[in-house]
Amino acid sequence: MISRLLQASDFLARAAGMLAAIAMALLFVLMLSEIVSRNLLGTSLGFTWEVSGYLLGLVIFMASSWALRNDKHIRITLLREHLPAAAVRWLDLLATLIGAAIAVFFTAAFVGFCLQTWHNGTVSSTPQQIPLIVPRALMLLGITIFTLTLVVRAVALIAAPSLLETTPDDDGAAASGPTEGES
Amino acid sequence: ATQLMIVTPWPEGNFQVKTLNQFADAVKKATDGEVEFDIHAGGDLGLKGPELLSAVRDGIVQGADMLLTQQVGQAPLLGIESVPYLTRDQDDAALLRKLAWPYYEKTAAQFNQKFLYTVPWPGQGVFTQQPVESVDDLQGVKLRTVDKNGTEFFKALGASPVQMPWGEVVPALASGAIDGVTTSTPSGVDGSFWEFTDYFNKLDWQLAPDVVSINLDAWNSLTDEQQQTIESLAQKMEPQFQQVSQDEDKRNAKILADHGIHMSSPSETLSKQLTEAAQPQWKQFRESAGAEADELMTKYLDARDAE
């Protein structure tokens, strides 16, 4: 049961991570196109800076769950190193619950933000006048998956902590399946 | 005493912040210290500009000194003063300001706030390496622009508008990634543009007004007497502040000239060409900014041409 839940959560996290990787590639292509266009064609594409900013926001939040699963997010381990193994598990659970609570607050805040953007039909004040609901809703998706990953992590810590002992896969990971630690 | 938190993206020392401080002092004095503005300049509260209208509406802060041009994503009518070459000189600008104010007040109320007064930035011109005497001189010039109006206006004039964050502008000018910048004289001085450009044509193609706005809930928590005091102070000080803006323009123009920048204004021919190039955007503004904006524009053009 828990194993299934973790599997599903890992699937979501990895899918979001792949979206982030695509956003990263787009960001590079966009910046490069601007350089090429300005230097060879003499015209600026105009939208590159604005869209690059949105892509950066997307990368940060879309990759956050997969980074969490792979232990890439920084946390301070000083206290853990000086505690017995049993206590470490409870401390980790406490930290995960606090983290999840903060993430829930993030999600709620961003839901309100997106609703207001949608309601007002806010567009950017740049020449592109991009409807801001698009990048904001995508970021909300990333934040939501991140929050879910934290919640699932808390559940797994309570019910089956051994499942978390291995991380799904390190950087890359695309070629093989996401996890070794599930079976 | 009531403390109102007022934010502005401009750094301490900027004339907009100086006048805001003067206003705060006057309010404090006139209300016997009962109403205090807690001014946060330089964006130290993380608010950058385009979100200030909603930040004041939501009560994140009680007030703001904001650039109207940046609020058009939420309230297109507020962009009328930035429609290219709608005002050709100071008289036009004063007329538009006067006619637009009631419309602004209405928009402000829709966003749960009250505009106290407005202070325009000095008019926008172009810093370039070659003199700009006719439209031909703008052909293919890689010019850094900020908003939709500027981008389309200069595209219509044959230039090649480039967008980039302000932080990149100076290195880009230095290395030749761009040829020129459209901005006002104080920004030209801030960026030491004489190091990279030789000419400033003060086209005055666009106005960028700041307003000082107060959240209505905060406003309504003041006594009638305090409200009247603040309103009459705003009315009294607004012309002084607008004069400060003009003085600031002259002072900075002199600094630029002293550093060897050739200053000029558009000739009559160029002025005609500018008006012509701006027509599509006048039309677009009428069509996209709502019925009231259209009405305001007609009112202004009628009044201007009647003079």
Next chain:
Amino acid sequence: MTAIMLTAFGLLVALLASGVWVGLGLAGVGILSLESFRGFMPVEKLLAQTVWNSTTSAELVALPLFILMGELLFRSRLTQLLFDGLAPWVDRIPGRLLHTNILGCTLFAAISGSSAATTATVGRITSSELMARGYDARIAAGSLAGAGTLGFLIPPSTIMIIYGVLAQVSILKMFIAGIVPGLLLALAFMVYLGLYALSRPGELPPRQRGLKAADYLRALVQLGPVAVLIAFVIGSMLTGMATPTEAGAVGVLGALIVCLLQRCLSWKSLWSALMGAAQITSMIGLIIVGAMFLSVAMGFLNVPRTIADTIGALGLSPLALVAMLLVFYVVLGMLLEGMSIIVMTLPITLPLITQAGFDPIWFGVFLVLVVEMAQITPPVGFNLFVINGITGMKIGRIARAVAPFFLIMVAFTLLLAVFPQIVTWLPDLVEARG
């Protein structure tokens, strides 16, 4: 005010010590402080707006690009060539191949914007090789951790980009200002290594015998690709082809070409570089979000203003102020990550330091140095973590090994305070020429 500061500090220590992810923890402290002391305001709206503003800022776009460049180079053989090329040239210098750490990091720093990337990439090659050739593991690790920090000081530099944005100074000028101090610091490290070697005759492995002119020539050829890549990125900025942020994209392009030419570019490695870069960007981004919101929250509670007033009221002389800030930052840097230290404290310290007559550019370099120290001080030091990951050496052992380099950096920072011209003369010179 004391209540606010004690609450915030207590929460910060409690959340971080319990192991909450740093970015979330910082944001959490901001949320709780505002809810407790400014409960009437819509905290969630401020949070959403701050998250949006800080993560979509065009000024930060260089960060993911340079990270991606590092990820690509990490998968190429470029760094391998770099060390083979350097080996013959350092053979006559006391300390010999130990200098490859310093030289390699100095060169790699010129194309990578981050210390961790520099340490990881250079360390992957040197640490095994140095130990295989009989050099002491401690001095190898110490010099690597120390020199790795040059990644931030020698341009391009993500820290400098963030500082430039926050302090509203030209990023290009910051980059130029980092060159001289970066090279001088590298030189100081090399002098120390030389003295270390001279004081331990016989402990170092013997010289390479019989190096011929051809070996030097071949070494030069091997250094070629690195030189071309560096020239490519720097040249794109100087010729006006690219702005400093866009240079990140040029760097990625250069790295792609290197990988193509070396035939180590497959779809799989490209994809894994993208996935890796996205995760590192996310890691740093989350910390930036948290740090940004915490500092905004402190701003709303008027904390920075109060501290600034308190320190300002002390009326310290400029040098005393710098010394005090150095202590302040070193203590902070033991616990916190460097980037968030800058974001959180800049609104307090920048006005103080400029009032004391220091140039904002100078202060940027000062901050880069203290952030570099934060990279190598336990318990939280990125470079220590990285080397721990590469070599498996205990964090405490690495920290002791890097201590001399830390002291050199402290002394160097004080030197810059006494002679600020070391920092400012090159940017001023460039500016004067237009």
